[in-house]
Amino acid sequence: MAGESDGKGWSPYLAGALVGVLAVVSALATTGLAGKTSYLGASTTFVRAAGLLEQRVAPEHVEANDYYTSKKVRVDWQFMLVAGIIVGALAASLTDRSFKWERVPPVWAERFGPSVGKRAVWAVLGGIVAMIGARMAGGCPSGHGLSGNMQLSVSGLVAMLLFLGAGIVVARFVYGGPKHE
């Protein structure tokens, strides 16, 4: 198993339940502060970040793009939420010494070797496909999976089942079946 050094983590049930509480408190806080309820999500931030970067080289192009205009290229609540995830994860990993510099994920290295270049190419390709999918679907495991299901939204449930279904099938091709271990 992948986790002898994981002993000091929290039960996933507890940490998950606390994320549920966080989602509720956050809905209350954003409503109180901005008058509009915001829900946990992450993938739209990648659109805004891409837009902000693209603005540096081709500002007119970004301004003329319908998708960027509809998502408003700016640093908003969700953008800072996503930035906060990095800080929070860093802080948590320092409290129990689970912070670790890692060149290539061990599970990946076991199957495809220790090459950083190879991992980089596949991670970039996977990232491109995943983000096109997330934007097409209108959300990722945070926006659809967590927030959508919390609101009993049909799209959230359907999206989560498809994320998992497709992910399980492709993982089987890439890493082999569950009994190979």
Place this chain on the structure above:
Amino acid sequence: MSSQMLGLITGIFFGFLLQKGRVLRFERQIGFLRLQDMTVLKFMLSAIVVGMIGLHWLEAQEVIAFSRKSMNVGGVVLGGILFGAGWAVMGYCPGTSLGALGEGRWHAVFAVLGMLIGAALYAELYPAFKGSVLAWKDFGKIGLPEVLGTCPAVVIVIYAAVVVALCACIERRKR
């Protein structure tokens, strides 16, 4: 306080809990998709059930408003499949990729880079998708209670019961 500041504070808590639940790691995400390690599923399902109860209570009191996403058939189905495929190769989802960076797994930077490129590509392809995949059929921002013709409380109880049964199965199988 600005909404950006509130977002940052909320994100710090979110990242902290994702890390403490140990769901940020590549091996956890892939372990889940290979059906070998159910940590991510347990984490997600307990978050969903707790959040669901709280949010519906607040909504019933008219304190907050829901913001459901559209059930656009082409977008959700094709997008869902593409996302799942990319997730299995990349080993992260958008939120966890940044969390993984935070706990030192710097190779997650390639996943982040790929997703930024994907977002920029999507912005270019959007007009084409808008006239095709996204134009097939849109049921709008529907919820399960309307579809099932019942009140939210009943759906929540059923949803929670399914989650508890599923988690009980996982825990039993482990022993």
